[in-house]
Amino acid sequence: MSEETQTRRPWSRKKKMLVWLVGIIVTVIALWAGYTVIAEGNLEQPVYEVVETFDETELRRYAPFIIASTQLKQEGDSSLRSGFRILAGYIFGGNQPRESMAMTAPVLQQNEAGESLPMTAPVMQSPDDMRMAFVMPGGRSLNDLPTPDDESVTLSEVRWGLVAATRFSGWGTQAKFQEAEHLLRETLRTQNLTPRGPALYAQYNSPFAFPLLRRNEVLIPLVEDRN
Numbered sequence: 001m002s003e004e005t006q007t008r009r010p011w012s013r014k015k016k017m018l019v020w021l022v023g024i025i026v027t028v029i030a031l032w033a034g035y036t037v038i039a040e041g042n043l044e045q046p047v048y049e050v051v052e053t054f055d056e057t058e059l060r061r062y063a064p065f066i067i068a069s070t071q072l073k074q075e076g077d078s079s080l081r082s083g084f085r086i087l088a089g090y091i092f093g094g095n096q097p098r099e100s101m102a103m104t105a106p107v108l109q110q111n112e113a114g115e116s117l118p119m120t121a122p123v124m125q126s127p128d129d130m131r132m133a134f135v136m137p138g139g140r141s142l143n144d145l146p147t148p149d150d151e152s153v154t155l156s157e158v159r160w161g162l163v164a165a166t167r168f169s170g171w172g173t174q175a176k177f178q179e180a181e182h183l184l185r186e187t188l189r190t191q192n193l194t195p196r197g198p199a200l201y202a203q204y205n206s207p208f209a210f211p212l213l214r215r216n217e218v219l220i221p222l223v224e225d226r227n
Contacts, residue, residue, distance in 0.1 A: 069133035083132035095146035106202035116197035
């Protein structure tokens with residue numbers, strides 16, 4: 001066996017290993033993306049119609065829907081995770097009569113006091129109040145939804161009407177949401193549109209979703225009359 005042949009064989013094995021590695025990575029990405037589209041792309045959402053689009057902004061008119069919400073004790077990821085666990089506990093059986101409900105989208109976060117996420121219970125709000133909400137399945141009413149075991153969970157009806165929305169993909173970090181909110185507010189100012197409540201940060205995917213296919217939105221309810 002020549003020295004050239006002996007040198008070529010190790011390189012040939014390395015190329016095969018590289019091809020296998022690339023194939024595995026491509027397969028994993030395809031399965032991950034497929035899971036995101038199939039399992040999370042068809043989650044039930046509030047019903048709305050797009051009225052107008054401009055500058056990467058949609059004006060939407062939402063039909064009424066029900067939410068379960070809870071007040072967050074403080075800022076930070078730990079508080080967000082705690083709020084998520086409380087609400088997830090409610091829809092997955094932490095209620096009377098132990099009913100398990102389907103997960104819907106989006107998960108909503110409100111970082112300041114206001115009625116973008118309304119309440120039917122007298123929960124005290126401070127100027128820096130933060131709330132998180134899950135959207136309840138369509139066709140349900142306040143009268144037929146199960147009673148939460150956790151008293152911090154409030155059920156209420158949302159009647160947004162006209163809403164401005166902007167979307168971005170990737171991980172929905174607080175910094176990205178704040179940047180998107182700033183840009184959306186600038187757009188509303190140039191379009192002579194008046195906010196009617198605090199901004200809401202909406203995440204449509206679980207932490208397991210493929211990052212490039214994640215859907216994040218900033219939503220701002222609007223005053224109906226345009227100048």
